[in-house]
Amino acid sequence: MLMQGGGREARIHYLAGTFRVLSDGDHVKCAVTGARIPLDNLRYWSVARQEAYADAAASLAAEDRAKGR
Secondary structure (H helix, E strand, O other), X not given: OOOOOOOOEOEEEEXXXXXXXXXXXXXXXXXXXXXXXXXXXXXXXXXXXXXXXXXXXXXXXXXHHHXXX
16 A cells, blocks of 8 residues: 555645655545545546546546536
8 A cells, every 4th residue: 555544535746647645645536436546546647637537537538528528
């Protein structure tokens, strides 16, 4: 496990290719689905929107939403 967060949601700063944990937690929530994403499984996010996504489909949905499609 990446961090010992005790079931709390982490605050994250998303960067290109990596992220920085700002406050301890063991998961973040998907901006599209609301699904809980363990930090160990976090693979998709937007640097511009500072959002996490559960999977590629959620990331694409967020892109479409941002572009008004």
